[in-house]
Amino acid sequence: MAKGLDIDHLAKLARLNLTAEEKVLYSNQLTHVLTYFETLAKADLPAVSDVAMVVTEKALRSDEPGVSLGSDAVTKIAPASHDGQISVPRVVDDES
Amino acid sequence: MAEEIYQLSATEISSRLAAGKLTSRAVVEALIARYHQLNKKIGAFTSLDEKDVLDQADASDTRRKTGKVLSPLDGIPVAIKENIAVKGQPLTCSSKMLANLVSPYDAHVVEALKSAGAIIYGRLNMDEFAMGSSTENSAIQKTFNPWDLTCIPGGSSGGSAASLASGLVPLALGSDTGGSIRQPASHCGIVGMKPTYGLVSRFGLVAFASSLDQIGPMARTVADCELLLKVLATPDARDMTCFDSTQRKQLPVAPEKSLRIGIPKGLLGKGVGAEVAAATQAAIDFYKSKGATIVEVDLPSSDLAVPTYYVVATAEASSNLARYDGVRYGHRSANAKTPIEMMTNSRSEGFGPEVKRRILLGTFVLSAGYADAYYVRALRARSKIRAEHLAALEKVDMILSPTVPTPAFKVGEKVSDPLQLYLEDIFTIPANLAGLPAVSVPCGKSGHLPVGFHLVGAPLSEHKLFAAAQLFESAHSFANQQPTL
Numbered sequence: 001m002a003k004g005l006d007i008d009h010l011a012k013l014a015r016l017n018l019t020a021e022e023k024v025l026y027s028n029q030l031t032h033v034l035t036y037f038e039t040l041a042k043a044d045l046p047a048v049s050d051v052a053m054v055v056t057e058k059a060l061r062s063d064e065p066g067v068s069l070g071s072d073a074v075t076k077i078a079p080a081s082h083d084g085q086i087s088v089p090r091v092v093d094d095e096s
Numbered sequence: 097m098a099e100e101i102y103q104l105s106a107t108e109i110s111s112r113l114a115a116g117k118l119t120s121r122a123v124v125e126a127l128i129a130r131y132h133q134l135n136k137k138i139g140a141f142t143s144l145d146e147k148d149v150l151d152q153a154d155a156s157d158t159r160r161k162t163g164k165v166l167s168p169l170d171g172i173p174v175a176i177k178e179n180i181a182v183k184g185q186p187l188t189c190s191s192k193m194l195a196n197l198v199s200p201y202d203a204h205v206v207e208a209l210k211s212a213g214a215i216i217y218g219r220l221n222m223d224e225f226a227m228g229s230s231t232e233n234s235a236i237q238k239t240f241n242p243w244d245l246t247c248i249p250g251g252s253s254g255g256s257a258a259s260l261a262s263g264l265v266p267l268a269l270g271s272d273t274g275g276s277i278r279q280p281a282s283h284c285g286i287v288g289m290k291p292t293y294g295l296v297s298r299f300g301l302v303a304f305a306s307s308l309d310q311i312g313p314m315a316r317t318v319a320d321c322e323l324l325l326k327v328l329a330t331p332d333a334r335d336m337t338c339f340d341s342t343q344r345k346q347l348p349v350a351p352e353k354s355l356r357i358g359i360p361k362g363l364l365g366k367g368v369g370a371e372v373a374a375a376t377q378a379a380i381d382f383y384k385s386k387g388a389t390i391v392e393v394d395l396p397s398s399d400l401a402v403p404t405y406y407v408v409a410t411a412e413a414s415s416n417l418a419r420y421d422g423v424r425y426g427h428r429s430a431n432a433k434t435p436i437e438m439m440t441n442s443r444s445e446g447f448g449p450e451v452k453r454r455i456l457l458g459t460f461v462l463s464a465g466y467a468d469a470y471y472v473r474a475l476r477a478r479s480k481i482r483a484e485h486l487a488a489l490e491k492v493d494m495i496l497s498p499t500v501p502t503p504a505f506k507v508g509e510k511v512s513d514p515l516q517l518y519l520e521d522i523f524t525i526p527a528n529l530a531g532l533p534a535v536s537v538p539c540g541k542s543g544h545l546p547v548g549f550h551l552v553g554a555p556l557s558e559h560k561l562f563a564a565a566q567l568f569e570s571a572h573s574f575a576n577q578q579p580t581l
Contacts, residue, residue, distance in 0.1 A: 004465065004466065005460060007456075009463075010456050010459050010460055010463070011456070013459050013463065014414065014443075014452075014455045014456055014459040015418075015421070015436075015439045015440045015443050016440065016443055016444050016447070016452055016455065016456070017440055017441065017444040018444075018452075022452075026452070026453060026456055029453060029514055030453070030456060030457055030460065032515055033406065033457065033514065033515055033518075034457075034460075036402075036403060036515055037403040037406070037407065037470065039399060039400060039403055040400060040403045040404065040407070040470070040473050040474060040477055041469065041473065043397070043400055043473075043477060043480075045473060045476040045477055045479075045480055046476050046479055046480055046483075047476070048476065048479075049472070049475035049476045049478065049479045050479050061333060069200050069201065073200040073201075074200070074424070076200070077197060077198065077200060077424075077425045078423075078424055078425060079422060079423075079425070079426070079427070079428035080428065086423060086424060088423055088435060088438065089432060089433060089434055089435055089437075089438050090434075091435050
């Protein structure tokens with residue numbers, strides 16, 4: 001089952017840069033762990049999973065405004081902010 | 097009898113405070129002195145705001161003088177793991193990713209402790225984002241086992257367990273996703289409970305694997321652990337998996353002579369150390385001598401627990417930790433021109449090796465083409481494990497095992513082999529997968545290192561587990577034991 005472990009693809013999906021050494025290390029370690037997971041592939045399991053452990057009727061609260069942190073508290077912990085807004089690198093390229 | 101203030105149980109401190117024989121300030125001053133003496137050596141606390149804790153103690157003493165005591169915990173220090181939010185304090189999760197984060201709000205459990213008058217006392221080291229079993233994955237510092245400073249304290253709540261064992265604090269909060277309260281409790285000779293999933297609100301607990309995470313109490317005695325849980329376990333609408341007030345009825349406590357204890361078939365053969373096996377057998381024999389019926393129980397899917405856990409937990413972690421993108425809080429890379437570079441560089445710079453490993457593993461088991469083979473099968477295995485435990489717990493009051501197969505290992509011994517470290521949790525993981533309460537209780541030593549046994553019960557059987565644990569503790573001298581430091 002561990003076949004198909006493409007470390008470059010995984011790193012891209014996970015938004016992680018890996019060095020050449022890390023790629024080798026993680027590939028080997030993950031392959032080792034996934035080999036251990038093969039007991040799962042061989043096991044006789046129920047057809048469906050039912051792991052709901054708590055009632056779900058109250059999953060949604062009523063749609064009413066609640067207390068929130070407020071923009072001051074939120075921008076205070078942001079890495080960069082300007083005029084009460086969180087700033088990030090430019091998302092949209094120039095037209096030209 | 098313990099005489100130094102730092103050796104006192106919370107229950108004893110509470111009664112001395114009530115009797116006017118002690119002040120909260122005196123307790124806090126004694127603990128601050130102990131902190132200066134030992135914390136560098138043990139590495140349990142990552143920070144302690146001395147002025148703040150003394151102010152809290154004075155406020156408690158004032159309440160007491162004016163007859164406005166809030167609860168039995170009023171004036172008693174409770175230390176908090178680094179992944180539980182305390183307003184105005186660091187919330188680092190022992191990660192570089194959150195090194196500069198100061199929490200803008202209190203977790204539900206912290207609100208509950210404040211309402212009870214408890215002193216919110218310092219932050220405790222942990223494995224980064226609670227991923228680990230040795231506290232070696234902390235990006236802040238190492239924590240050492242107070243019983244042997246060359247050994248690990250367990251993890252991920254290693255700071256919590258080590259602080260209690262070394263008399264730095266009488267009560268602490270931990271969090272437990274696969275054994276992170278109970279395994280360090282066992283390694284440090286203290287009591288730790290993971291409550292039923294849903295009993296304690298996760299609001300303000302930084303998410304690792306949301307379907308498994310629970311906050312729980314840690315202490316040096318069973319009574320203290322129970323005292324702390326009582327304050328933590330209250331309804332909270334902000335966590336949709338938290339029981340409301342109608343869902344909290346505890347199962348009745350079994351009288352000791354009608355107690356039925358299950359022992360998993362083939363239990364002591366699974367790589368359990370000889371002295372751990374002997375200590376566990378002695379605990380079984382003790383319950384038998386008290387009139388309990390010992391029954392062998394069959395849990396045929398036990399071998400699936402570790403792989404199932406590491407699929408489910410890493411899948412949920414890879415999803416939960418996607419929020420660390422350098423945008424709203426946490427580390428933002430200085431070397432990024434585009435949003436994608438910002439996310440990727442921030443994550444690569446901020447996360448440590450074990451967190452990256454688990455994110456990659458979780459990403460793999462959820463990825464197209466593999467999710468059915470791994471994640472969906474793990475969910476089905478989880479159902480089976482839960483069903484088998486619930487069926488066994490129809491026949492017995494609780495299931496007893498060692499907490500950890502072997503005592504605390506040397507610092508650095510298992511760093512290069514993640515799988516070996518994952519097997520530390522073999523006895524504790526099923527309770528998380530099945531959402532069941534479980535407690536680790538000190539029951540002996542392996543050489544000079546403490547060993548604990550583990551009791552798992554049906555949902556909402558915390559009182560039952562505490563009563564059985566108390567029965568054992570009262571007849572032995574393992575409670576409130578502290579190493580020479």
